[in-house]
Amino acid sequence: GAVVSQHPSRVICKSGTSVKIECRSLDFQATTMFWYRQFPKQSLMLMATSNEGSKATYEQGVEKDKFLINHASLTLSTLTVTSAHPEDSSFYICSATDFRDWGNQPQHFGDGTRLSIL
Amino acid sequence: SQQGEEDPQALSIQEGENATMNCSYKTSINNLQWYRQNSGRGLVHLILIRSNEREKHSGRLRVTLDTSKKSSSLLITASRAADTASYFCATVNSYGKLTFGQGTILTVHP
Numbered sequence: 411g412a413v414v415s416q417h418p419s420r421v422i423c424k425s426g427t428s429v430k431i432e433c434r435s436l437d438f439q440a441t442t443m444f445w446y447r448q449f450p451k452q453s454l455m456l457m458a459t460s461n462e463g464s465k466a467t468y469e470q471g472v473e474k475d476k477f478l479i480n481h482a483s484l485t486l487s488t489l490t491v492t493s494a495h496p497e498d499s500s501f502y503i504c505s506a507t508d509f510r511d512w513g514n515q516p517q518h519f520g521d522g523t524r525l526s527i528l
Numbered sequence: 529s530q531q532g533e534e535d536p537q538a539l540s541i542q543e544g545e546n547a548t549m550n551c552s553y554k555t556s557i558n559n560l561q562w563y564r565q566n567s568g569r570g571l572v573h574l575i576l577i578r579s580n581e582r583e584k585h586s587g588r589l590r591v592t593l594d595t596s597k598k599s600s601s602l603l604i605t606a607s608r609a610a611d612t613a614s615y616f617c618a619t620v621n622s623y624g625k626l627t628f629g630q631g632t633i634l635t636v637h638p
Contacts, residue, residue, distance in 0.1 A: 414570075519573075
């Protein structure tokens with residue numbers, strides 16, 4: 411089955427640091443990647459939709475200058491949390507799909523990144 | 529905002545029993561998907577059911593979809609301790625956007 415690799419799995423850093431999270435599709439072309447945020451015992455909240463070669467579309471309430479998304483190739487999207495603060499601590503999950511067949515195929519999820527800002 | 533509402537929020541059963549989780553949604557959908565999440569991990573896709581389908585099976589899983597009632601259910605038969613996880617329904621609209629329900633935490637006791 412399709413595999414999505416997300417790295418790193420865990421990050422602990424000081425307040426003010428910028429953190430980059432990578433999401434790679436390993437065996438298929440991901441025309442679209444999605445970034446989610448999940449708080450403990452809660453559901454996934456979509457942050458932004460990333461299409462290869464174009465600007466990301468952010469959900470209402472998500473600061474685009476805070477959460478920089480780049481989708482430079484069909485296999486890689488990155489999320490950079492800029493100048494992270496303790497309130498940015500969360501579980502971030504990416505997913506990928508080939509939008510040309512989204513109606514028939516599920517999204518494939520990475521294993522998530524646990525971000526802890528001290 | 530989360531479109532899907534799931535119930536129950538938590539379900540605790542004994543191994544061998546069946547587990548049923550329900551999901552309701554508000555807007556029109558292209559398809560509905562069920563995912564499983566083990567604690568601290570990513571999501572694993574279980575079943576995708578299209579809006580023109582009413583029922584789908586995969587191993588011990590059975591999913592139903594009632595578009596007139598805007599609801600879906602996931603049945604896990606003969607549950608095992610390894611089925612312990614959170615289960616989420618997610619609706620997909622005509623633009624491909626996935627919206628997750630609040631999830632059901634399933635605990636299967638050996």
